[in-house]
Amino acid sequence: MNVLFIGGTGLISSACAELAVQRGLKLTLLNRSVSKKYPVPAGASVITADVHADPGLLADLLADLRFDVVVDWIAYTPDDIERDVRLFRGQTGQFIFISSASAYQKPPAHYLVTEATPLENPFWQYSRDKIACEARLMQAYHEERFPVTIVRPSLTYGPSQIPLATGSWLHPYTAVWRLRQGKPLIIPGDGTSLWTLTWNADFAKGLLGLFGHPQALGEAFHITSDEVLTWNQIYAEFASAVGSKPNFVHIPSDLITAYDEHATGSLIGDKANSVVFDNAKIKRFVPDFACEVTWAEGVRRSLAWFEAEPARQTIDENADLLWDRILQAYQRAWPPFGSETASSQLA
Numbered sequence: 053m054n055v056l057f058i059g060g061t062g063l064i065s066s067a068c069a070e071l072a073v074q075r076g077l078k079l080t081l082l083n084r085s086v087s088k089k090y091p092v093p094a095g096a097s098v099i100t101a102d103v104h105a106d107p108g109l110l111a112d113l114l115a116d117l118r119f120d121v122v123v124d125w126i127a128y129t130p131d132d133i134e135r136d137v138r139l140f141r142g143q144t145g146q147f148i149f150i151s152s153a154s155a156y157q158k159p160p161a162h163y164l165v166t167e168a169t170p171l172e173n174p175f176w177q178y179s180r181d182k183i184a185c186e187a188r189l190m191q192a193y194h195e196e197r198f199p200v201t202i203v204r205p206s207l208t209y210g211p212s213q214i215p216l217a218t219g220s221w222l223h224p225y226t227a228v229w230r231l232r233q234g235k236p237l238i239i240p241g242d243g244t245s246l247w248t249l250t251w252n253a254d255f256a257k258g259l260l261g262l263f264g265h266p267q268a269l270g271e272a273f274h275i276t277s278d279e280v281l282t283w284n285q286i287y288a289e290f291a292s293a294v295g296s297k298p299n300f301v302h303i304p305s306d307l308i309t310a311y312d313e314h315a316t317g318s319l320i321g322d323k324a325n326s327v328v329f330d331n332a333k334i335k336r337f338v339p340d341f342a343c344e345v346t347w348a349e350g351v352r353r354s355l356a357w358f359e360a361e362p363a364r365q366t367i368d369e370n371a372d373l374l375w376d377r378i379l380q381a382y383q384r385a386w387p388p389f390g391s392e393t394a395s396s397q398l399a
Contacts, residue, residue, distance in 0.1 A: 053264055054078045054118070056144075058103055058136075059125030064150075064208050066090035067252035068123075068259055075260065080119075082110075089212055107135050114139060121263045123148040129181050133188045137198060146199050146264060151186055153206035153274050153329070154179040154322045163246065166330045167204075167272050175321030186272070193270045201262055202272035206329065209350065210252035211357035212364075216290065217247075217283050217323045218308065218315075218375065223368035225358050230372065231296040238375055240305045240319055243284035246326040250277040251345035261338030268337060276329040277343040283323075286347060293351045303382050311378045 060069050060081035072079045073095040081092055084102040092098055101110055103126065122144045124136055133149070140147055157170045158179075171186065173179035192198035209215040214224040218238040227237055258275035262268045281289075284300075291298040305324040309315045335341055345353070358364045 053120045055080070055121045055123070055263065056117075056119040057081045057123050057125060058127070059083060060096075060123075061087035061090040061092065062125060063090070063210050063213055064205060064252050064255060065123075065125045066093075067210055068256040069093050069096060071253065071256040071260055072096075077260075077263075103135075104132070107139070111139060114143065117143070119144045121146045121148065123150065123259075125150050127185060128178070130184045130188050133185045137189075137192050141196070141198065144199065146201055146269065147189075148201045148203055148259075148262065149185060149189055151182045151202050151204045151272075152179060153204040153276070153327075154317075155182045155186070155204065156327075158321050159325055160327060163326050164328050164330055165274070167274065167333050173321050176317030178317060179321060190270070199269045201265075201268045201270075203259060203262070204272065204274040205255060206248055206250060206274065206276045206327070207323070208250045208252050208255050208276075209354065211354050214290070214351065214354050214358075215249055216287065217319065220368035220371040223366045223371070224354075225365045226368045226371055227290070228294055228355065228358070229365070229367050230375070231291060231294050231299060234299065235372075235376075236299045236301045236379060237287065238308065238378060239283050239287055239300050239302050240308060240324050241283075242302050243287070243300075244282050245324060246280050246328055247283060247286065247323065248276050248278075248280055248327065248329055249286065249347050249350065250275070250343060251350045254343035254345055258334050258338055258341040261334075261341055265337060271333075271337075273334045273337070274329050274331070275334050275341075276331060277345075278329075278331060279343070279346055280328050281347060289348050290351055293348075293355050301379060301382065303378060307382060307385070308378055311381060312374060 055072060055077050059065050061083055070093045073093045079096040081096055082099045122140050127133055155171045156165050158173045158175055171183045186202055189200040193200050207215050216227055217240050220226045255275050287300055288298055305319050309320055
């Protein structure tokens with residue numbers, strides 16, 4: 053099977069690239085640069101180009117190539133989709149668009165999410181753009197049989213990421229450092245909302261199972277773990293992995309967003325909600341799909357990755373200061389917090 057990844061060296065896509073090569077697929081990555089964190093797996097080839105920069109040049113590069121499957125990992129807007137439809141119309145047997153489970157209705161009308169759950173997120177432009185991309189692709193499918201399959205990951209992580217509700221995505225080790233410094237971490241709300249974390253190599257098994265699947269055309273799938281945890285449980289397991297005493301403060305999400313504008317989307321429009329995914333559809337199409345890595349195992353794998361190399365243990369100083377500001381604001385709003393041990397670390 054001849055497969056093209058647009059992107060392919062990111063947190064999720066790199067695990068999928070590795071599995072594709074392991075399974076003997078002929079894999080090509082279209083990428084503008086080589087990632088040091090997520091290198092191209094041995095056996096894959098690379099087309100060096102920027103998909104966003106020069107569509108005309110890209111059309112020339114791809115003119116004589118045909119792929120059984122194309123996966124676009126870095127399409128975010130309807131303009132990106134218009135480019136993809138032009139480039140791959142008649143050039144592929146299946147085009148897989150990586151959307152986002154954050155596109156599902158927020159706040160959710162029902163805790164259990166299926167692929168039939170409405171797509172509506174008034175809080176996050178990123179999600180609304182993904183919804184618009186999906187709509188354009190489904191229009192192309194119905195009008196011209198453009199062979200699209202839509203895939204919606206949720207919070208998917210791997211060795212190089214520690215996915216907390218209030219963490220630093222670019223410098224995940226910051227949360228480890230704070231805990232070991234005796235500084236509190238913030239849990240949104242009361243920590244009892246339900247969430248799902250998915251290991252990237254587990255996601256890869258579901259995605260690759262859809263490659264070349266004729267019944268998957270015109271369909272959408274989310275691919276997640278079945279393990280459901282509260283944020284309190286997620287943070288408690290994180291502290292256990294770190295080997296530090298839990299030191300957490302529950303702060304209303306609205307207060308967090310008052311100080312961190314980016315949290316309006318990623319928190320109010322996503323992680324602050326209780327979300328449980330029904331994976332019956334992906335299991336029906338890919339019967340051998342199963343997530344094997346629990347959070348207890350995954351967080352320890354991630355921590356081991358960071359601690360294997362000191363250079364990976366970067367600290368987000370801006371995030372550290374921001375979290376202290378939010379904690380100080382909470383202390384002013386809720387004086388009893390001032391008597392707690394955690395607040396003494398903010399002086």
